[in-house]
Amino acid sequence: MANTVKYGIIGVGMMGREHLINLHHLRDQGVAVVSIADPHIPSQQLALNLAQSFHWPLKVFSEHKELLDSGLCDVVIVSTPNMTHYQILMDIINHSKPHHVLVEKPLCTTVTDCKKVVDAARKRPDILVQVGLEYRYMPPVAKLIEIVKGGTLGQVKMVAIREHRFPFLIKVNNWNRFNVNSGGTLVEKCCHFFDLMRLFADANPVRVMASGAIDVNHKDEIYDGKVPDIIDNAYVIIEFENGSRGMLDLCMFAEGSKNEQEISVVGDIGKGEAFVPESIVRLGTRVAGRDGVQTLKAEDSRIKYDGLHHGSSYLEHLHFLSAIRAKGGQAPAVDLQDGLISVAIGVAAQISIEKARFVTIKEVMDDHNSK
Structure with a gap:
């Protein structure tokens, strides 16, 4: 487990669970989902059922800040409703522990919020942020x-x-x-x-x-x-x-x-x-x-x-994992400017x-x- 890249998923609705399944299919690449955060109990339960079928024990949180504070994750996936992306991304970027981020599209719902995220991320060179334009x-x-x-x-x-x-x-x-x-x-x-x-x-x-x-x-x-x-x-x-x-x-x-x-x-x-x-x-x-x-x-x-997007989400994760493992030597394939x-x-x-x-x-x- 020492070299395992540990993922947390914030928002485990349809796309959050799709990411969970994709990461399960990447388990031979040394990845594991260790925690989820979602205030919606039915979504939590569906994600837990999936994880149990994969024999992945999950720590469950209601709020994303609890997941970040837990220190369990190296990477977080943001697959929450669009209007929540801005605040969640700012909380991740400003957190004392660095977490690499894959955020579902759209980056944010307004140009103003996108630009604030881009500016904040510039101050955190220790964090990779990829936008889910898969x-x-x-x-x-x-x-x-x-x-x-x-x-x-x-x-x-x-x-x-x-x-x-x-x-x-x-x-x-x-x-x-x-x-x-x-x-x-x-x-x-x-x-x-x-x-x-x-x-x-x-x-x-x-x-x-x-x-x-x-x-x-x-x-x-x-x-x-x-x-x-x-x-x-x-x-x-x-x-x-x-x-x-x-x-x-x-x-x-x-x-x-x-x-x-x-x-x-x-x-x-x-x-x-x-x-x-x-x-x-x-x-x-x-x-x-x-x-x-x-x-x-x-x-x-x-x-x-193949999943919901003809295999593109799987390849997206493969590319992002490669960037994470490059430890600063490789930029995310789809960056914040692309998202903006x-x-x-x-x-x-x-x-x-x-x-x-x-x-x-x-x-x-x-x-x-x-x-």
Whole structure:
């Protein structure tokens, strides 16, 4: 046990338990979950049942501060409701004992809070913080990233991402039904896609224009006398510093889709596409035309558990563990700046819908209208 990396999970709802299962499948890498913290007793019990089936004894806390003060953990995973991330992260970063952190997306619900976390973390070089933007690791997406970075498509000009899927799942106390808790659909869900667009474009965003609405989902739901205000569909256009453009097509009442995500990247030489969950990548060049398009099956033999995100959470943990073991010699694969900018794009898109105009990233980053 001397070299075991000991994990604590703060928030053991659906994603917290998903992290627990992923870490169990990494047990041969010298990891163990030793504690959890969650005020919700049913979630605690479900996590305990899982841990018992893995023969992992857990210390259970109601509050995250108790877990931090226990000194049991080297690493903490934050998988609590979005609106709690800021305070929990600040408590971890400011704690006398250093804890490495994997925080679920979005980093925080506002740009202001994200920036405060980034500033606080700069003062703690003994702590690694990785943001859970794990879509980068889905095998077809990772393969497309490799193709783009290899220059096969030339200079990227356009990135289009379509997510057509089911509505938001039910969460504890229905916290995800309201913008004030989630940051809004385009922050909560779509920070994944804005992160990928920035990665493909290899540039930072400049301005955002969006159109969206609540057209189908949650309109007949009422919680504490309030009707949900989260949008269920949108188009978002992002312009990047290098002239590249990105477009998101989101629909959350499209259960009749073959693929949940379809990603298209077009450069001045060729085009690449990734399809999830089909796990297929298509690749073609302008010169070879339609007849020259290749279809590749994307797989990653390292994945021991597919889980809820097609093995990407497993690979995320593998990469983060590698950074932890490098003891300062390796940065987290997805850092706080990545988390901040993915939220900033989402916030800009939410404001654009509300105000029916382009919104610059600068005005959002300068904290105007960012709350």
